[in-house]
Structures are given as structure tokens and as C-alpha cells.
Amino acid sequence: MAEDTLTPARLLDRSGPLKGLTVVDLTWGVAGPLATMFMADYGADVIKVEPPGGDPFRALLPAYTVWQRGKKSIVLNLKNEPGKSLLHRMLARADVLIESFTPEAASHLQINYESLQADFPRLIACSIRGYGDERDNQHSGFDALVQARAGLFGEQGGIREGPVFSYYPLASYAAAYLALIGVMAALHARKQSGKCQRVETSLYDGVLAHFALQLSQAEKPTASFRAYRGSKRHVPPSVDSYQCSDGRYLHIHTGAKGAFERLCELVGIDPREFPGYYKGRHFVGDREQGERFRRELAQRFRTRPMMQWVAALRDSDVAVGPCLEAGAGFEDEQALAMDLIAQVFDPRLGNLRECGLPIKFGATPGAITKSAPEPGADAEEVLRWLGIPHSEAAVLRAQGAV
Amino acid sequence: MERGEDHNQTSVAAHRGPLAGIRSVDCGMFAAGPYAAMLLSDLGADVIKVEPPEGDTMRPTEKAFAGVQRGKRSIAVDLKTPEGLRIFYQLAARADIVQHNLRLEVAQRLGIGYDKVREINPRIIYCHGTGFGSRGPLRNIGGFEMNYQAHGGLESAQAGEGNSPVLICGAPMDLFTAMEAAAAILMALRWRDETGEGQYLEIPQFATAFVFESQQYITSTGPGPRFTLDSQQTGLGPFYRIYEAADGRWICIACPDRQTQERLLSALGLDPALHTHERQTLERELQTKFRARDAAAWLQSLQSSGIPCEIAAETGTVEKILSDPQALERGRVVEYDHPIYGRLRQTGHLMRFSRTPAHIDRPPPLCGQHTREVMRELGYDNEQIAQLAGKGVVRMAE
Numbered sequence: 001m002a003e004d005t006l007t008p009a010r011l012l013d014r015s016g017p018l019k020g021l022t023v024v025d026l027t028w029g030v031a032g033p034l035a036t037m038f039m040a041d042y043g044a045d046v047i048k049v050e051p052p053g054g055d056p057f058r059a060l061l062p063a064y065t066v067w068q069r070g071k072k073s074i075v076l077n078l079k080n081e082p083g084k085s086l087l088h089r090m091l092a093r094a095d096v097l098i099e100s101f102t103p104e105a106a107s108h109l110q111i112n113y114e115s116l117q118a119d120f121p122r123l124i125a126c127s128i129r130g131y132g133d134e135r136d137n138q139h140s141g142f143d144a145l146v147q148a149r150a151g152l153f154g155e156q157g158g159i160r161e162g163p164v165f166s167y168y169p170l171a172s173y174a175a176a177y178l179a180l181i182g183v184m185a186a187l188h189a190r191k192q193s194g195k196c197q198r199v200e201t202s203l204y205d206g207v208l209a210h211f212a213l214q215l216s217q218a219e220k221p222t223a224s225f226r227a228y229r230g231s232k233r234h235v236p237p238s239v240d241s242y243q244c245s246d247g248r249y250l251h252i253h254t255g256a257k258g259a260f261e262r263l264c265e266l267v268g269i270d271p272r273e274f275p276g277y278y279k280g281r282h283f284v285g286d287r288e289q290g291e292r293f294r295r296e297l298a299q300r301f302r303t304r305p306m307m308q309w310v311a312a313l314r315d316s317d318v319a320v321g322p323c324l325e326a327g328a329g330f331e332d333e334q335a336l337a338m339d340l341i342a343q344v345f346d347p348r349l350g351n352l353r354e355c356g357l358p359i360k361f362g363a364t365p366g367a368i369t370k371s372a373p374e375p376g377a378d379a380e381e382v383l384r385w386l387g388i389p390h391s392e393a394a395v396l397r398a399q400g401a402v
Numbered sequence: 403m404e405r406g407e408d409h410n411q412t413s414v415a416a417h418r419g420p421l422a423g424i425r426s427v428d429c430g431m432f433a434a435g436p437y438a439a440m441l442l443s444d445l446g447a448d449v450i451k452v453e454p455p456e457g458d459t460m461r462p463t464e465k466a467f468a469g470v471q472r473g474k475r476s477i478a479v480d481l482k483t484p485e486g487l488r489i490f491y492q493l494a495a496r497a498d499i500v501q502h503n504l505r506l507e508v509a510q511r512l513g514i515g516y517d518k519v520r521e522i523n524p525r526i527i528y529c530h531g532t533g534f535g536s537r538g539p540l541r542n543i544g545g546f547e548m549n550y551q552a553h554g555g556l557e558s559a560q561a562g563e564g565n566s567p568v569l570i571c572g573a574p575m576d577l578f579t580a581m582e583a584a585a586a587i588l589m590a591l592r593w594r595d596e597t598g599e600g601q602y603l604e605i606p607q608f609a610t611a612f613v614f615e616s617q618q619y620i621t622s623t624g625p626g627p628r629f630t631l632d633s634q635q636t637g638l639g640p641f642y643r644i645y646e647a648a649d650g651r652w653i654c655i656a657c658p659d660r661q662t663q664e665r666l667l668s669a670l671g672l673d674p675a676l677h678t679h680e681r682q683t684l685e686r687e688l689q690t691k692f693r694a695r696d697a698a699a700w701l702q703s704l705q706s707s708g709i710p711c712e713i714a715a716e717t718g719t720v721e722k723i724l725s726d727p728q729a730l731e732r733g734r735v736v737e738y739d740h741p742i743y744g745r746l747r748q749t750g751h752l753m754r755f756s757r758t759p760a761h762i763d764r765p766p767p768l769c770g771q772h773t774r775e776v777m778r779e780l781g782y783d784n785e786q787i788a789q790l791a792g793k794g795v796v797r798m799a800e
Contacts, residue, residue, distance in 0.1 A: 017593035017601075034616070042589055060658050062627040063617035113756060132754070133732070139656070139710035144642060148654035149712040151719030153644065156571045158635040159562070163652050163714035165644055167559045167631045168614050170574060177581035182753040184588030185445045189420035189758050191595040197757035205752040207720065208734075209581065210572045212437060212749070213466040217724045219744030221465075228465040239548060241557070241567050249567050251552035255432075256544055257459075319545050321552030323567040326559035327628065329612060330620050337538025340612045349626070355616035358609035359586040360535075362516075362602035364593055 016043025016366030021187075024049060024090050025071065026099035026111070028057050029141055030172035031128050031203060033067040035179040036098060040070030041357050042366040047094075047382055048073045049087065052400075054375030066354045069344060070369045072378035075402065078109050082401035087111070089386050091120050096183055098126040102138055113198035124186045125198045128179050132202035143169040146203040152210065174206030234287070237294035238263065238278070241323060248306035249323035252313065259318050266316045267300040269293070346371035376402075419446020419760025424591070426499035427452060427490070428474065429514065432460050433547075433573060434607055435503035435531045436470040437580035442499070442587065443473030444751065446760040450493060450776055451476045455797040457769040470580075471766035472748060477777070478770030478797035481512045485795045492780045494519050494526065498594075499587055503531030505542050516602045525600040527590045529583055535606035545607065550575040554611020562631040579610045632685070640684040641666065641677075644714050651697035652714040655704070662709065669707040723749065733759070740765040768799035 021044040025036045040046040048055070048071045058064050077083040087109075091097055099111060106112045106127065116125050130140025139145060147153055147166055158164035182199035190196065208215060218225055238260055241251040254260040260278055264271040271278065274293050276286030301309060306322055313320040324332075330353055335341050342356035357366055379402055383393045396402045424447040428439035436451070436458070443449040451458075451474040460467045477493075480486040494500055500519055502509060509515050509530070516528045533550075534540035548569055551557050557567035583605045590601055619626045629638040637643015641657040657663045664674035670691045676684060692700060697713050704711045724747045729735040736750035743765075750762050773796050777787050790796045 017589040019593075020596065021592070034613075037616075038585070056659070061617075062619075065626065066616050066619055133728075142656035142658075142710050144637075144654055144656050145710060145712040148644065148652075148714040151715040151717070151722075152571075153652075153654070153714045154717045154719055156560075158568055159565050160634065162646070162650075163644060163716070164568075164635045165631060165637045165654075166570070167562075167629075167638070168556070168570070168617075170570070170572075173574075173578060173614065174581065177578060177585055178752050180585040181441060181445075181581065181588060182755070184585060184592055185420035185753075186755065186758075187592050188424075188588065188595060189755075191592075192423075193757075195757060197755055199753055199755050201753045205734075208723065208749045209577060209752055210574060211720050212469045212577055213433060213573055214469065215721065215724060215749045216465050216468045217721070217747045218465075218468075218740065219746070221743060224462060225464040225468070225743065228463060235569075239546070241548070241552065241569070243566065249552070249557075251548045251557065251567065251569075253546035253548055255546055314540075314543060317544075319543075319549050321545065321549030323552040323557050324555045326555040327615065327618055327620075327625055329554050329615060330618070332553070334534050334538045334540045334608065335612060337541075338535035338606055338609065340535075340606070340609050349619075349621050351622050352619045352626075354619040355612045358582060358606070358613050359589075360604040360606070361586070361590065362604075363599060364590075364601065 015364055016041065017361055017364040018042045018044035019364070021045065021096065022094045023047070023096040023098060024087075024094045026097065026101070027128065028055055028100060030061070030063075030067075030143055030169045031175040031179065031206070032098055032100040033057075033064065034173065034176035035128070035183075036071065037067045037069060038176070038180055041368060042359070042361070043364065044096075046071040047090065047378070048373070049078075049090075050075045050375050052077050058375070065346065065349065065352070065372050068372035069354075071373060072382060073373035073375055074379045074382045075376035077400050077402075080399065080401060082396055082399045084109065086386070086396065086401055088119065090382070091116070091123055093386065094123060095187070096124045096126065098128070098179065098183065100128040100141060102136055102140075103129070117196060117198075121196055122190065122194070123196050124183055124190065125196070126179055126183050126186075127198070127200045128175055129200065129202040131204040132200055135204075141203070143172045143203060146171045147207060150204055150207040152207050155211070170210055171203035171206040174209045175201055175203045178205055178209060237290055237297055240294065242298055242301040244301050244306035244309055245303055246305040250301070250306050250310055250313070251321045251323055253319040256317070256319060262316045263313070263318045266312060266318065267297065269296055269300070342368050344368050344371050418758075419444070420755055420758040421445040421447040421760075422758070424448070424499070425497045426450070426501060427493045427497045429453075429500070429502035429504065430531065431458050431503060433466065433470050433576035434579045434583070435501060436460075437577055438529070438531070438583035438587070439501055440470050440473060441581065441584040444760060444762055445753075446758070447499075449474040450497075450772075451767060452481070452490060452493065453478055453769055455480050455770070455794065461769065468743075468746070468766045469748065473762060473764045474767055475764075475772035475776060476767035476769055476799075477773045478799075479773075480795055481514065483793075483795045485790055485793070487513050489777070489780065489796070490514060491522050493776075495522050497523065497526065498591070499527045499529065501529040501531070501583070501587065505544065506530070506532070506536055507542060520600070523600075525594065525598065527587055527594060527600050528602045529587050529590075529605065530603070531579065531583055531605045531607065533606070534608045536604055547573045547575045550608050550611050553608065554615060556611055556614055559631065562635040563633045565633060565635075568635075574614075575607055575610050578613070579605060579607045582610060582613070636685075640681055640688055643685070645689050645692035647692050647697035647700055648694060649696040651716075653692060653697050653700050653704075654712050654714050656710045665707060666704070666709050669704055669709060733762070736762045738763060738765045741768060770797040771799040773798045
């Protein structure tokens, strides 16, 4: 691929909508780091506070190379008093604190909301928990455990019966967005009232968001109210995936107006033969006709290579996606055209291509300002920001606080 | 917790949520656009759903529709008529946010594009949800959940090694894009709060697939490290996966570091030194052990050894939240009367605010349920409303 099709990481010349916002980031794992990555991408000053030895998840999650980009790092020993008081000095100047401790650990560090409220009247404190209720314990921050217990693995369809493991940390991804929404809403409320508050979400809330389309229950449900299940369900043939002559798959969807008829015309099936399966824009009951339609469709798709079908379906205005290999998207023409892939220079790994900025702001685009910091890389800058003179900084280092 | 706190000092308005006083005009269809607007409504914004007289295309999916529409007021307007378009402009003039996920050319043809709306309201935050995006070879091409999952490589990743593509359940491309849109709108609101400037923003749904893939990076010599799901779809390695127990239920374990891994092996009666063995061998050994006892017995003994683990709940468990009285009491589940469905329960607050908790009290609207109410607020009298309804410009719910 030509280098000039890549998005260059433009350094510091594209302020985002969060310019001027300071965030103290005490998160680990997936949800918190992803939420604060968005904050940094879109202009906030994010200071990642790491324990001595660095955030242990650095070694466990290669994704930290991406998710920690654009942040500053300081290593603080929060188990000693000078370290804790340094954190509090940071909080006095920050707009947002975001953490993913257990409630006990947060109290221990005196960063539970009750202690913060009195000392930092303008600070938005965001907590990302496992469940956000009495189920929280020292292990409840693990994404897989929350998905397993909440029932997401149970809903996921796969090649066999029984629960299916999620490849992606879905609960955490959703919680990252919820935390971001919560913090932004609280900032707006602060603008109105001048007052701080606490906002809490959890990986479990993320699972609930993931199932928004099926988590409604009515006293007097109609047939279609009962019907929706987005999971282990019968997939109607005209929204399913099919194998093509080269062994590759494509995934169609005929939800748009007239798309079912356009599909039929393209592949040479007479839609009038399946009146019990499809009417108007909606699937109707006849399972047997549906299965016959699926067989005929499968047969047609097996006659040509996948990309040929994809082009033909697009020409016919039928929604389709080629089922690409995981990771193949980094070479995708459309993704490059939309700047969804960014190039970032990492001192350790060289030039990287990684997830770009998904939200396109017209006036304040934001930017990836730098790669992920080494633990403690920005300690001096942070201490300077706090107005701590060299002599005091040396003492703090000697005490093991920094 | 959230109810009592601060109650005396805080004004009643604050209890309408952090976005009290914010107005959004939502012309979204299907799931992604509307869910973004619903999240804003949950936080206290006044969201007016503008739908065509024949209703949102997704209404026939009743249950899925209800999941992304509560809290809004619906006004049914034909934007293809000059009078209807005028109503939209009046709404946009007094709104903070306009959001929709129509195709660009459709929005422009209707006359609700950004340029037009900005003329009327320069402070507007205008959020356009697109499919593959507004540039590039697939610009303005329509797509659905599964098309983005397929194209982004997500179905292949979820398939497991050697299997044909598997769709991730629950419609995450729709719903996660919606969450991203809500976050984006609020970031733009933050910018407006600081500078007074509104702006245009685009949320390409395709981009969400790349956020999912943000775990991956590519170096000049090839892809960086990547987890893979095994062919049996049980996990990402011997220590982060599910194992079947004697009773057919599955135990999920999450042992990230060597110490915990060794502790797990000891607790299972295996040699801790095994943790260095290759993936397949280890998984086989562990699976054989797990099959020897029931899931509940394993859970108890592993948890008492400090091993992070849970039983993987069966299909239908996530829905049980709706009948949990504690969840209802805490506002995580909400309940209200719906004109057709009777008592309707849905998940409620996914974020808890200490000072400005919002009250979720409106069920998903019928098409045009609030046409009259909203038009009265715009200054139309009953006679004018009846006249416009007679001409088919607006529609009221029966």
C-alpha cells in the first residue's frame, strides 16, 4: 500500500472539543483506558497514574500500545502518604478523576466520592465497576467473568450448543462509552451549577446496553413484541451470511425498501414463489418456505467468487459486507478514505498503523498527539504543572512517592 | 443511595438529570440513531422524535423499537411538504442538537442538511450518523449491523479458528455506534459550553468496527500480537476461557498472571509447572480436570482459593434483570404504562449520577402521540393543527 494514502499523525495542530480539560486517570484493564483514550484523542490532557513497576496490564494487553496513546504517565506510590498527597494535589487542579478500583480500594486511597466532594468541589469523579452493586469484589473487573455471569456468553450463538466465549471485551467496550457519556454529561451539569458530582457505571451496565434491543418486557405483548431476540435465534435467510465459489463468505441484509426484490432479481429467484416467507419489508412466518429460499440463495452464491458478488450486490443497492479476515480492515480502501486508520510513531515499535479517530468533528477534529508513554515518562512535566520545585521533587523521589 | 443525597440543597430541576434544559430534534431511523437520542433523553434532555406520517421504519419490530425510543415525544410530520419543513425549522431553531442517520443526499433533498440548519441556528450541534462514511468508494452506501461486522473482520474473529463467520449477538455496531454518537454530541456540547460554537459531526458506523479492532496494531513488518478464539469458541487461551464441568454447565476463568495461573493449577490438583506448556496440551489437561466435578462445586472450591471465576449463565439470564425487584428499586430497571402494551419494563439507568439523577418516566411514544403538544409549544393553535392534519402534513396518534 502506498504510504501517501495513510493518515499522518498530525502533531498538536488539531485541537479537539475537550481542549483544556484535565483528566486524572487511575484506571486499568480495558474500559477505563479506552474511555480515556477517547478523551486524549479529542483534546483532553490525560494523566495516567501508574503504580510502581507500571500498570501490570501493560504486559498482559498488547492493546495498551493503542489505548494509552496521547496520555501522560506518572508513577506514584499511593500506598505511602507523600504519594497519596501528590495525587490529591493533582486532583485539586483536575476536572475529572476516572478510576476502576473496587469500592474498598477507593476508600482506602481516600478517593471515594465522600472524601473527594469536600476537598475538590469542582471535580467530576467517575467510577467504572464490575457490577455497580453488592456483587462487586476484587475479581469482578474481569470482562469475561462479567459477560459469563450476566449471560452474554449464554446468548452468543456459535458452532455448538452452550455458552460461547466473546472474542471482544464487549462489556468493557460498552462501559467505556457509558463512562465517557457520564463524564461529559456531568461536565455540562457542572457548567450550569458549578458543582461536582460522582458518576458511576459498570461492565454489567455495558452488558445491559449491549442488549438494549431485547431488554423490554410488556404486560400485554403482541406477537412481534415477543419475537425479537438478537442472539441464539433463527436468522432469516435474507439477513444471513453465505459462502461463495472461492470459499469466502459475504453477509447480506435486505432491510431497505425494495432490497428483497432487488436481491431476487440479481440472483435470478422469483420472489413470488415465496409469498409465505416475505411480504412488504418484513419476514413472515413460513419457516419451510424460508428454508427453501435459503437453499436456493446458497446455491446461487456458490457460483461466483465473493468480491464479484459484493460488487454486484452493491450495484443492485443491496446492503452487503464481505466477511474479511480479522485485521484485514487495516488495508481497507474505505477505512483509509475515512481516516479510520492512523499512523503513529512509537519509539519502541516504529511506525504503527492503528485505530484512528472514529468521530469526525467538523470544527474540532482532535488528533493522536503521541504514542503510549513509558511508565513515569512525564513525571517531571506533571510535577512542574503542580508547581513543585526541583528540591521538593527530589525529596519525593527519595521517599519513593514518585 | 442516589435519591437521598443532596436532596435538600438541590433544585427540583437538577433531578431532571444532567442534561435538563437541553433539547434535541431526532430524525433518526432504525436503531443506531434513535438509541443515541434515547441515551440523551435518559440523562434529562427533551428529545423530540420527528418521524414521517407512516412512522419510523423500525416500528414493526415493536420490541426492538421500544428498546431505543423511550423518553421521547413523537411528532409525525411530512418533511416533503413546505409546511412540514417549516415545522422542522421551527423545532431546529429552538433546539441545541439535531441528529439523524439519513443518507446525506436524502437529508439535503429534504432541506434538513447542516448548511440549512446552521443558517437558522448557528449554535446547533448537528450529528449525522452515516454508514460507511461520507468519503471514499463506499460513501453514502447503506448498511446494516451485519454488513459492518462482516467487513470489519469481527465475524471472522468471533468465528474461532477455522470456522465460518459468526455474527456477534445483540447488534453492537448499532448500539455501540449510538453510544459513541451520544458521547460525541456531549463532547461537542462541552466545546459549545466553553466557546459558544456549535458544529457538524459525523459518526460513521463502520468506524465502530475499527474501535472493536483497536486491540490490534500493525508494524512495518506485520501485525502486532493478537489473541485468537479457539475452534471450539471457548476462549483466548488456557487461562482466559470457559471449561465444561461434569453437569454440562460451563465455568469461566480469568487468570491473567503467572501467579494466579499456578494457583489455579494447584487448586485443580495439577503441577503448577504445567503453566509453561503449549496452549492445546494445557487446555486438554484442564478440560479433563473440569469435567470431573459439577460447576457449582468448582466455583466454590476455586473461589475459596482466590481464583477469578464464574459460572457462565445460560440463555435468557440477561433478561432476568427485568424481574429483579432490587434492580427496579435502584432504577436500573424502569416501569411505566404504555397505551398498547400495558405495564412496560425496560432497563433504566446505565449510569448513576450523585447530584443530578434523572427520572425516566416516559414509555416509547406512539407515532404522532405528541404532535399536538409539540405544535402548541411552537405556537400553532388547534385550528391550524387540524388544518395541517387534514392536508396530511402532520398526523396525530389515534
